[in-house]
Structure formats: structure tokens, C-alpha cells
Amino acid sequence: MQKQFVLKARETVKRVAAITAGATLLGATAMGAVAAADLGDYPAPFVADGSLVGLVVVGSDAAAGDIVGAGDIISTLTQAAVTTVAGTGETTVTGGLAKEILIGTGLNTTTAFSPTGVNDDDVETLIDEEINIDVGSDKNYDVHEAIWFNAGASVETGITSASPSENFGVDTFLELDKDSIKYQYIFDDLLDANNFLVNATSSNPITLNLLGHDLEITGATSTGMTVNLATKYFMHVGESQTVGDKTVTLMEVGSASVVVDVSGTTEVVDTNTKTVNGIKVRGESFFNKDEVGAGSATISIGEDISKTYKNNDEFIGEDADDPNWVWELSELNTNKPNINISWDQIVNDADDDWLISVENGEAITLPNDYATLYLNKYTQADRQEYKISFETGEELMGSGPLVTDDTNAFVMHWEAVGATGDDAFTVNSQKTDDIWVSIDGWNGTKTQNNAYLYFYNTTNNKIVFTSNISNDLTTDESTAFTINFKDTTINVNYNYTNATTNGTADIWWIVDDEGGHSDLEINTETSAGALKYLGETDSDTTVSNDIVYADTDISGWKEDTRTERGFIISSYYNSDSADEFSFSVPGDNADYDVEVIVSGTASTVSTTGGTTQVNSVAGVSVIKLDSEITDPASKNLILVGGPAVNSLTASALGLSYPTTGAASTIPENAATLRMVSNAFGGSNSALVVAGWGADDTRNAAGVLQDYASHASALAGNSEVEVRGSTVTAVGGDVTTA
Amino acid sequence: MKIKFKGADFITFLVIFILVTSIFGLYTNRPEQSQQTAPEPSFFHGEIAFYEQSDGFFGVYLQRSDGQVQPISFRLDPRTMDDILIESDLNQKVRNATKIYTTYSPNLDTSYAKMAVAIGEVTRLLPLVTKNRAVSKNAFTEDSDPIDPDVPIKNCEDATIEYPILSFELGNQNRVNSEGYCIHIIGKNADDLILSADRLGYSFVGIY
Numbered sequence: 001m002q003k004q005f006v007l008k009a010r011e012t013v014k015r016v017a018a019i020t021a022g023a024t025l026l027g028a029t030a031m032g033a034v035a036a037a038d039l040g041d042y043p044a045p046f047v048a049d050g051s052l053v054g055l056v057v058v059g060s061d062a063a064a065g066d067i068v069g070a071g072d073i074i075s076t077l078t079q080a081a082v083t084t085v086a087g088t089g090e091t092t093v094t095g096g097l098a099k100e101i102l103i104g105t106g107l108n109t110t111t112a113f114s115p116t117g118v119n120d121d122d123v124e125t126l127i128d129e130e131i132n133i134d135v136g137s138d139k140n141y142d143v144h145e146a147i148w149f150n151a152g153a154s155v156e157t158g159i160t161s162a163s164p165s166e167n168f169g170v171d172t173f174l175e176l177d178k179d180s181i182k183y184q185y186i187f188d189d190l191l192d193a194n195n196f197l198v199n200a201t202s203s204n205p206i207t208l209n210l211l212g213h214d215l216e217i218t219g220a221t222s223t224g225m226t227v228n229l230a231t232k233y234f235m236h237v238g239e240s241q242t243v244g245d246k247t248v249t250l251m252e253v254g255s256a257s258v259v260v261d262v263s264g265t266t267e268v269v270d271t272n273t274k275t276v277n278g279i280k281v282r283g284e285s286f287f288n289k290d291e292v293g294a295g296s297a298t299i300s301i302g303e304d305i306s307k308t309y310k311n312n313d314e315f316i317g318e319d320a321d322d323p324n325w326v327w328e329l330s331e332l333n334t335n336k337p338n339i340n341i342s343w344d345q346i347v348n349d350a351d352d353d354w355l356i357s358v359e360n361g362e363a364i365t366l367p368n369d370y371a372t373l374y375l376n377k378y379t380q381a382d383r384q385e386y387k388i389s390f391e392t393g394e395e396l397m398g399s400g401p402l403v404t405d406d407t408n409a410f411v412m413h414w415e416a417v418g419a420t421g422d423d424a425f426t427v428n429s430q431k432t433d434d435i436w437v438s439i440d441g442w443n444g445t446k447t448q449n450n451a452y453l454y455f456y457n458t459t460n461n462k463i464v465f466t467s468n469i470s471n472d473l474t475t476d477e478s479t480a481f482t483i484n485f486k487d488t489t490i491n492v493n494y495n496y497t498n499a500t501t502n503g504t505a506d507i508w509w510i511v512d513d514e515g516g517h518s519d520l521e522i523n524t525e526t527s528a529g530a531l532k533y534l535g536e537t538d539s540d541t542t543v544s545n546d547i548v549y550a551d552t553d554i555s556g557w558k559e560d561t562r563t564e565r566g567f568i569i570s571s572y573y574n575s576d577s578a579d580e581f582s583f584s585v586p587g588d589n590a591d592y593d594v595e596v597i598v599s600g601t602a603s604t605v606s607t608t609g610g611t612t613q614v615n616s617v618a619g620v621s622v623i624k625l626d627s628e629i630t631d632p633a634s635k636n637l638i639l640v641g642g643p644a645v646n647s648l649t650a651s652a653l654g655l656s657y658p659t660t661g662a663a664s665t666i667p668e669n670a671a672t673l674r675m676v677s678n679a680f681g682g683s684n685s686a687l688v689v690a691g692w693g694a695d696d697t698r699n700a701a702g703v704l705q706d707y708a709s710h711a712s713a714l715a716g717n718s719e720v721e722v723r724g725s726t727v728t729a730v731g732g733d734v735t736t737a
Numbered sequence: 738m739k740i741k742f743k744g745a746d747f748i749t750f751l752v753i754f755i756l757v758t759s760i761f762g763l764y765t766n767r768p769e770q771s772q773q774t775a776p777e778p779s780f781f782h783g784e785i786a787f788y789e790q791s792d793g794f795f796g797v798y799l800q801r802s803d804g805q806v807q808p809i810s811f812r813l814d815p816r817t818m819d820d821i822l823i824e825s826d827l828n829q830k831v832r833n834a835t836k837i838y839t840t841y842s843p844n845l846d847t848s849y850a851k852m853a854v855a856i857g858e859v860t861r862l863l864p865l866v867t868k869n870r871a872v873s874k875n876a877f878t879e880d881s882d883p884i885d886p887d888v889p890i891k892n893c894e895d896a897t898i899e900y901p902i903l904s905f906e907l908g909n910q911n912r913v914n915s916e917g918y919c920i921h922i923i924g925k926n927a928d929d930l931i932l933s934a935d936r937l938g939y940s941f942v943g944i945y
Contacts (some may be wrong), residue, residue: 056857058850064843064881067853068888071839071875074857078864079872234824234914287822296822296912361869362899363833374833376868621794621810623857625850695887 039675040715042707043080045636045685052077054636056623059646061658065694069701070640073689074622076705096599097122100379103172103564103594104160107149107180117184118147118598123371125600127209135204136194143208146184147371147598152177153343155375155594157562158350159549159569166557167350170568172594173357174347174364174375181343181373182328183366185210190335197225197332211341212368213316214300216273216280222333224310230273230280230302237293244303246279253288253295260299269299279303315341315367324354325367341367358594376595380566382587384424384485385417388509388522389580390533394436396454399465403452410530411454412437412509414481414492417582427453427481428467435481436463439507439531448472449496449505451480471496477510486587507531511567511583518550520567522581533579534572547572547581566592633682638704641697642666642690652676652686666692670723671700672730677718696722703727782815785944797944809942812858813935818945821936822912828941830918831901834871837863838891841905843881851927855905855934859922859941866941878904893919903937905930913937 046054056077058070101112108114120128128144156175158168185208191197197220200206205228206217216228233241240249251259257270265277273282284298309315311330314323328340343364347354356362356374363374394411398404414435416424423431432455440450450468457464471478477495491512499505504526511520523546525536535546535555546555549569554561558573566586575581586592626648629637643650643659643666650657653665653674666672671691679686689704691697700722703710713727714720721728778786788796794810813821831837839856856875864870876891896902896919908923911933915921922937924930939945 058853060848060850062850062853064841064845064849064852064877065885065888067849067856068875070853071856071860071873074860075873078861079870236910236912294910296910360899361833361835365898369829372829372833621857622861623854625854695885698887 038715039673039687039717039720040711042687042704042714043077046638046687047077047080052622054638055621055629056638056640057626057629057646057648058623059641059649060625060627061645062641063645063694066641066645066697068694069689069698070623072698072701072705073638073640076707077622096597098376098595098597100593101155101596103155103157103562103566103592106151106154107174107596108151108153112596113147113149113598117149118371119144123147123598123600126371131208133191133195133206135199135201135206137192139192139195141191141195142188144186144188145210146186147366147373148182148184150180150182152180155596157564158559159552159554159561160564161348163348164552164554165350166554166559166561166571168357168561169350169559170562171350171357171359172375172378172562173355174373176343176345176347176354176364178344178346179328179342181364183211183325183341183370185339187336191337193335196220196334197337198222200225208339210339211315211366211370214273214282219308220332222331223329224308224313225329225332226308228280228302229307229316230282230300232284232298232300234296234298236296241301243279243301246277246303248276248279248281248301250297250299252293253286253297255288256283256286258283258286258297258299273300317367370600372597372599374597376597378566378586379591379593379595380586380588382486383566383568383584384419385582385584386424386483387413387415387417387580387582388534389413389415389578390531391436392532394463396436396438397457397460397462397464403465403468406438409438410532412524412531416485422458424484425455425481426484427455430455430466431484432456434463437480437531439526440529449499449507451494451507453481469494473497473499477508477512479512480509483511483585485585487591488585488587488589490585490589518564519548520563520569520583521548522546523548534581535576535579546576564592565589632686633680633684636684637679637686638689639686640689640701642692646690648686649688649690652679652688664690666690666696667721667723668692669696670721671696672719672721673700673703673714674719674730691722699724780816782818782944785815787815811935811938813932813939815939815944817932818936818939820911821933822910822914823936823940823945824914825940825945827913827915827920827937828866830915830920831863831867831871831903833869833898834863834867834901835869835899837867837871837873838876838889838895838900838902839873839905840876840878840891840902842879843877843885843888844879845907847907848927851931852905855922855924855927855931856903858931858934858938859903862938862941873903893917893921905934911936913940 056070056073058067097118099112105112120126126145130140131143132140154175155172157172158165161175197206197217200217200219202218208215208217214230217225218228219226235241235250237250237252240247246263249261251261251266257268259266259268260276260281262277262279267274267276269281269283271283273280280302282300284300286297288295309327311327313327314320315325315327318325323344325341326344328342330338345354356364358375358378363372365372391411391413394409396406396409414425416433419433422433424433425435427435434456436454438452448470450470452465452468454463454465469478469480471494473496477493479491480494481492483490483492493510493512495508495510497506507524507526509522509524524531524534544555545553549563554569555572558571560568560570562568566589568584570582572581626646629648632648639646639649639652641649643653643655643657643664647657650659669692672688674688676686676688689697689700691700703722710727717729719730721730779789780787785797790796790810794812795814796808796810798808839860841852860873863873876889878892879890891902893902893904893916896917898918901918904919904921906921906923907926909925910923911925911929912923913920913933913936922933924933
């Protein structure tokens with residue numbers, strides 16, 4: 001997750017200044033003295049050590065189309081200019097609430113948002129206030145807003161979902177049933193008998209501020225209410241809004257009131273609602289200026305018409321046919337009316353429009369953007385991949401007469417991919433990154449069988465026997481070795497079963513209990529007393545029950561999936577024929593959480609540390625006009641636009657400004673990317689991004705924007721010609737990206 | 738034995754005396770380390786220290802929540818920022834974005850180079866204020882003349898939580914306001930547009 005910033009007060013800023021002496025900020029132009037001539041190194045030399053040390057320069061005479069390319073280049077540079085910082089990775093939500101929740105957990109559980117739900121103590125923009133009702137008697141009542149979760153809202157993955165599906169891939173998402181999220185407007189005090197909502201009338205309305213809407217209730221039944229509606233508009237003096245058949249014009253703004261004209265009727269309106277020519281108007285905030293006609297204001301305007309909402313009707317602004325949020329209205333004729341807004345969509349399919357996940361970063365928002373619910377991140381990022389494969393002709397070193405050397409063995413290989421610590425497995429107290437398994441050879445039925453475990457001995461660089469494990473047909477399973485990665489420790493068990501008279505048997509490898517949840521089971525079949533392949537038969541085309549998780553056969557899943565404790569199980573579908581299977585484990589499978597955040601309109605999320613990429617481009621200017629550059633040699637420059645529109649491009653190419661046509665040296669109907677070393681008589685570089693036309697310049701900029709895809713075409717060249725998406729080395733090899 | 742001072746001895750003593758006292762004087766009167774390294778802020782705007790830079794920019798140091806220091810510079814003098822109206826909490830509009838369109842009309846009578854600068858002033862900050870380090874993409878609000886089919890057309894009605902829009906416009910007032918997930922950055926001319934863009938940039942990092 002990207003960093004947010006906390007602006008510190010005067011003393012902090014002073015302290016920072018004392019530490020750094022402003023060198024980074026004030027001396028930024030001194031950075032980046034490296035000249036480079038190879039386009040293959042891009043974004044170097046303009047980004048170095050995670051910092052932007054270059055500048056995009058556009059010509060003062062650039063056209064609308066020219067600057068599109070400049071924007072594309074900046075977009076890439078801002079992504080490339082990142083640094084990594086270390087810390088604890090804790091998230092702080094100011095004005096919001098964050099909870100770390102295990103996958104498979106409902107939001108209504110005590111480890112999530114129960115029993116208190118979310119209220120103004122958690123999200124400061126939720127209301128907790130006193131309102132006045134003056135229908136039968138003038139009384140004040142305490143009210144507050146809250147967000148609640150019911151059963152049916154839970155953090156799930158494709159394999160933990162109530163309807164498991166490969167279509168979710170490795171995404172962790174929020175599974176939602178109707179009514180699983182609920183906004184509540186709660187009366188903390190009991191209403192007096194003559195102040196019930198059903199007592200409201202047009203002449204004696206009751207006003208509630210609900211989800212940011214000012215609702216003027218003019219009547220109610222036990223399950224419905226009639227309200228006047230108003231909308232807030234930010235307007236400048238002279239601007240108008242059309243409401244119904246009336247035109248509302250802001251005429252002038254004072255310090256605490258506005259002058260509005262509603263289709264010919266002009267009146268002064270302050271922060272109290274006023275009816276002007278049949279339209280309700282109220283001032284919300286005022287930006288008055290000394291200069292006449294320069295002010296602006298936010299004002300609420302609504303038709304003087306009412307709308308009746310009944311229980312289960314769509315909420316204000318929602319699609320009447322397919323609303324996300326609906327009213328829940330009941331007991332409005334009592335001293336404690338129920339006014340709720342509840343979620344009205346079922347989200348349990350990967351194609352659902354309202355699916356939010358850690359991966360897509362989307363959010364469920366309450367109406368009027370009043371509050372936001374989203375899955376922020378996983379609490380752990382580190383993981384280790386483990387791979388299972390089958391090998392033949394392996395040379396194994398035995399241990400005396402019981403387990404003799406074998407120079408041509410069939411083995412099952414468990415491998416910690418890329419591990420170098422020699423500690424990704426523990427077998428017989430022996431730490432290793434690789435385990436090989438062979439089994440007893442036999443003919444006919446056996447009631448018991450041995451698996452022989454080997455590890456890679458780094459002393460003699462041989463695969464060496466360490467222990468054997470026995471399992472019989474009646475014993476459930478026996479522990480063979482453990483998987484170890486950081487705080488994750490999991491047994492891998494061996495289960496011998498289904499022996500037949502023709503010498504075959506099933507051997508299940510069970511990644512046990514996955515830290516308190518479910519087993520990952522891997523089925524192997526013996527063949528002539530040896531382990532040769534995954535599944536029931538060699539090179540089988542059916543993949544039934546080869547890989548099982550939580551009793552769900554996922555052998556045929558074409559997508560990877562994520563388990564409750566953060567395992568990522570790779571799709572076996574495409575590796576079946578190769579008899580290979582892999583999965584990865586997180587650094588702490590017992591505490592693999594997803595961070596769920598409920599935030600309000602004024603919440604700030606910040607991360608206090610963690611190994612996080614932090615954008616570092618912000619501190620310096622990323623773009624300037626050619627006319628603003630007084631010392632072009634002082635910095636690495638990306639010059640966008642040809643010598644006809646960019647004076648520095650002309651200078652870098654040794655041309656007078658402006659130079660057009662063939663004299664520009666720009667190929668006709670194409671563009672050039674030219675790295676000029678020691679540009680402008682200094683030691684820095686200038687990269688010319690210039691096209692015959694604006695579209696050609698944009699094509700060249702597109703190559704830089706997607707430089708990774710063009711790396712081979714750019715490598716080794718200081719100048720290339722870009723024609724469409726084809727990149728051609730000038731005076732050298734021709735390559736097409 | 739009676740010790741006699743020769744003229745040469747006296748000169749030697751005097752030289753040593755001057756050297757020692759000079760070193761002592763230099764030590765006791767050395768400037769404080771902080772005085773050597775800490776520049777004085779040019780001015781304070783509210784509680785925030787600003788540094789005027791030689792290129793006319795205004796620098797400010799932010800301390801990130803991870804304790805790291807982040808220098809940021811702007812073109813807009815913070816002392817004049819109140820002249821540009823702006824809504825609050827606009828960073829909420831872009832926070833969940835995965836891609837942000839920066840749009841403008843290609844048919845204005847203005848300096849598009851300065852338009853590019855205005856866009857750059859904002860887009861440099863987007864990876865800081867978006868959850869997913871969103872990328873930006875330039876787009877037109879209407880067809881250019883002649884039509885350029887390679888530049889997407891995006892307007893405020895296209896703005897979504899995932900793909901918000903930053904619309905750079907010319908108008909009769911410098912201001913920044915939103916409409917759903919579309920943020921209007923408006924300047925009376927191209928130079929003012931840069932300042933309005935910086936006004937949004939200040940707000941993105943919490944300076945109002």
C-alpha cells in the first residue's frame with residue numbers, strides 16, 4: 001500500500017530541517033552527474049537509486065497533441081522513482097477503523113466489527129448529536145449513526161467461499177449477502193408520544209440528517225415516510241441550477257448568507273432553510289470576496305415536492321430496478337422508530353459488479369459516499385514456493401545394509417524454489433531445502449510400506465538418506481517431514497492406502513491442517529513399487545482427486561487459488577501432464593490476516609513502516625518549459641517535441657530554433673529517440689523524444705512509457721527510429737518490438 | 738643555576754603561545770553544528786515552514802508516517818493559496834484509483850505547454866496519494882481537429898472510483914472542485930491553471 005503523509009507541526013519541520021539542511025530539496029539539481037548513452041538503460045539516467053534526477057522539458061510552443069506524450073513519460077517516471085523503506089507495516093486510520101481479520105471470517109464476529117459495529121468513535125464523520133423535534137412538543141433527542149454487519153458479509157477466497165470457484169483466482173474478496181451491511185439511524189432517546197415520526201406534517205416537519213442528506217419528513221406511516229429532498233450545489237456568483245421547472249441563480253455571497261434568485265424571485269438566505277418561489281434553499285458554506293461578484297457558496301436546493309419511501313424501496317439516488325441500498329423502515333409509529341439503509345446485492349461470483357478484493361482495491365461505499373468499506377492489504381507479504389516433481393535415474397546415497405546406495409532411483413522431489421538457506425524443510429532434525437522420497441519396491445499386496453527420505457548434503461554434495469517413515473493400511477497417517485518458512489511450520493504426512501494385488505497403492509501426501517484449518521492433500525500412485533507420477537495413472541488426462549483441499553477436489557482448476565491461511569495453490573491443470581505441482585506458504589500461516597477498513601469522508605490512512613515502496617519523485621519538479629531552463633547542462637533532460645516546438649531540442653541537435661521539415665533531421669512520418677551524452681557542454685544527458693508530427697512524438701513517448709516491452713529493441717542503441725510501434729536502431733540492427 | 742632567556746627563546750615562546758591561544762579561541766568560539774546546517778525557513782504559513790528556492794519554487798518538508806522525510810516543492814506561493822477555492826478531502830476521490838485520466842480540451846486557445854506543466858504538477862503526486870500507486874493517462878475531453886483516434890476521449894461522466902478523472906479547464910475563476918469522482922482544476926488562464934493544480938497538490942499532502 002502506498003504511503004500517505006502526516007503533516008507535522010512547526011517544531012517537527014524545524015527538526016527535519018536541522019537534520020537535512022535542505023540538501024535534498026535545495027540541492028536537487030546537483031544530483032545525477034552520470035551520463036549514459038544506452039537507451040536500453042532507460043529510465044536511467046533519469047531515475048537513479050529510486051529518485052528522479054531528470055526533468056521532462058516541453059517546448060513552449062507545444063501543441064495539444066504534443067503534451068499527451070509528455071504525460072505518458074511522466075506517468076512512467078513516477079512509477080519508476082520509488083524507494084523502499086523498512087518498518088513494522090502497521091496501518092493507522094485516522095477517522096476510520098481498521099481490523100485484521102482471518103480469511104473466512106464474518107465481519108459480524110467479535111474479531112471483526114462486533115459487538116459495537118462502527119460508530120462515531122471509529123468514524124468521526126458519523127453523527128452523534130442532539131436533534132430537535134417540535135411537532136407536539138419542543139424536545140431535543142440524542143441520535144447517532146452506526147454501520148453494522150450481519151451474517152453474510154465475510155472475507156473469502158475462491159476456495160473458502162460458500163460456493164468454491166476457481167474464477168476468483170488468488171483474490172481475497174468480500175462475500176456479501178443481501179442485508180449483510182446495514183446503516184442505522186438510531187434514536188438513543190425515546191420519542192415523546194406527540195413527537196413520533198407519524199406525527200410529522202408539512203407545516204410541522206421533522207428534519208433528520210441521514211447519510212449526509214437533510215431529510216425533511218412531512219408525514220409517515222409505520223413502514224414509510226414522506227420527505228422533502230434537497231441537493232447541495234457548489235456555485236459561483238452568476239451560476240444557476242435548474243430544479244424542477246425553476247432556475248436558481250446565485251446572485252451574491254455574504255459572510256453568512258447568500259442572495260439567490262429563483263425564477264425571478266430574489267431573497268436573502270442564511271443557514272436556515274427558506275422557501276423561495278416554491279424552492280427550498282439553504283446556505284451551507286460561504287466564500288465571500290471583497291470584489292463584487294467574485295464569491296461562491298455551497299447551497300442546498302430542493303424542489304418543494306415530496307417523495308414517499310416505503311420499506312424495501314430504493315434509497316435516494318439508487319437505481320429503482322437494481323438498487324445497492326434500500327430503506328428498512330419499521331415502527332415509525334412508535335417511540336423508537338427503526339430507520340436503516342441496508343445493502344441489497346448478492347456478491348458471490350467473480351463477475352459480480354460489486355466484488356471488492358484486496359487485489360482490485362475497490363470499495364463498497366455507502367450512499368452519498370458517506371463511508372467506505374474496503375480490503376486494504378494482507379498483513380504478510382513474504383512467501384516461499386514449494387514444488388513437487390518426479391525424477392528418474394537419481395543417484396541416492398544409502399546408509400548401510402538396510403538402505404543401500406541406488407544409482408538409478410525413481411524419486412519424488414520436494415523443492416523449496418529459490419531457497420538458499422538450507423532450512424525450508426526439516427526431516428529427521430535435518431534442515432534442508434530439498435527432500436527426495438523413494439519407497440519400498442514390492443509385488444502383491446502389502447499391509448505396510450516404507451518411504452525413504454533423503455536430503456541434499458552440502459558437505460559432500462550428494463543426496464543422502466536420513467530416515468524412513470512407515471505407514472500401514474489401518475493407520476491414518478504418519479508425519480514424514482515439516483515445511484518451515486519463517487514462523488510457518490507445517491507437517492507433511494504420509495498415508496499408505498488402497499493397496500491392490502497387482503502391486504499398486506495410493507500414497508497421499510498431506511500438508512497437514514494448514515495451521516488449524518484444512519488439509520492440502522496430494523495423491524500419488526505407486527507403479528511397480530516406485531513413485532513415478534502424480535495422480536492415479538502416468539500422464540493421465542483426467543485429474544480427478546489428484547489435488548484436494550478441504551475435501552474439495554481442485555485438480556481441474558485452471559486458476560491458482562488462495563487458502564484460508566494464505567497458501568497459494570498453483571493450478572494443477574496445466575502441470576498435470578508434467579506431473580508437477582507447486583504451492584507457496586506465507587511467513588506465518590497461523591496469523592495470516594486481511595486488513596479491513598471502514599472509513600468516513602474525512603479519514604486518513606497511513607502506514608507506519610513495513611517494507612514499502614515509496615514514491616520519491618514528488619519532491620522535485622518533473623516537468624518544465626524550455627523557457628524555464630536556465631542551465632540545461634545541470635540536469636539530465638528528456639526533451640519532448642521536435643526542434644520546431646522545443647528550443648532545447650533544437651539546441652541539443654545542434655540546430656537553430658525553430659527548425660522544421662527535413663532540416664530537423666527527424667525522419668518523415670516517424671520519430672526519433674536520441675540519447676545525447678554530455679549534452680549542452682556538460683556531463684549530463686539529454687534524451688530527445690521528437691516526431692515528425694505530434695502523433696509520431698506520442699508514439700516515441702509510448703515506447704518510453706512501455707520501455708520494459710521494448711527493452712531488447714532499445715538495448716545497445718543511443719538512437720532509434722520509432723515508426724508506429726516499430727523500433728529501429730539507427731545505423732545498426734533493426735528490431736521490432 | 739641561573740636560567741637565561743635568549744632573544745630566540747622568547748620568539749619561540751611567543752609563537753607557541755599565539756598558536757595555542759588561537760586554537761583555544763577557535764574551539765571555544767566555533768559555530769554550533771545546527772547553525773552550520775540548518776537553513777532558516779523563509780516563512781511560515783500557518784504552522785508549516787516553507788523555503789523559497791532559487792528557482793522561485795516553494796519547498797516544504799513533510800514527515801511521513803514511517804518517519805522518513807519527504808521534501809516537496811510547489812510553484813504556488815502558499816501565502817496566496819487561499820485565493821483559490823478548493824473543496825476538502827479531494828484525495829478521497831482518487832484514493833482507490835488504479836488509473837487516473839488527466840483530461841483537457843484540445844481546442845483551446847491557450848498554451849498547451851503550460852497545460853502539460855499543470856498536469857505534471859498533479860500527476861507527480863498521484864503515486865503518493867493513491868492506494869495502488871495509480872498511473873495517469875492523458876485524454877481529451879472532445880475530439881481534436883483533425884481527429885486524433887489514438888487519444889482517448891474522457892469526460893466527467895466517465896469518472897468512476899477506479900478510474901477517476903482530473904479535468905484541467907479554463908474558466909472565469911481559479912478553483913478546484915469535484916463532481917463525483919471527477920475533479921475540476923480550473924484556471925483563468927494557463928499560468929493560473931498551474932497554480933490551481935498546485936492548490937490541489939497542496940491539498941493532496943494535507944496543506945490547506
